[in-house]
Amino acid sequence: xxxxxxxxxxxxxxxxxxxxxxxxxxxxxxxxxxxxxxxxxxxxxxxxxxxxxxxxxxxxxxxxxxxxxxxxxxxxxxxxxxx
Numbered sequence: 001x002x003x004x005x006x007x008x009x010x011x012x013x014x015x016x017x018x019x020x021x022x023x024x025x026x027x028x029x030x031x032x033x034x035x036x037x038x039x040x041x042x043x044x045x046x047x048x049x050x051x052x053x054x055x056x057x058x059x060x061x062x063x064x065x066x067x068x069x070x071x072x073x074x075x076x077x078x079x080x081x082x083x
Contacts, residue, residue, distance in 0.1 A: 011060050015072070018056050019080050025052035026080050053077055 019025045025048075032045030054073045061069055 012072070012076070015053075015056055015060050015076055016079065018060075019053055019076060025049050025056070028052070029081075050077060053080070 020027075029045055029049040032048070033042055035041075050073075053076050054069070057069055057073045057076060061072060064072075
């Protein structure tokens, strides 16, 4: 069980690093929100961010079920929109 936790932590760290890389999904979201003049632009930026995070999670959790992918996506979004 300990090895699975280490692997899961490693995957989460890898996903987070990919989201936060220069020019990554988080940088794109931040830039879009800072430049936004309307609610529609912010919603579009968030939708793009969500899709990018979901895609990143899916690429790291290829053998996971949809519930695990959805939960991990939500956690990664919460982590990255809180900072």
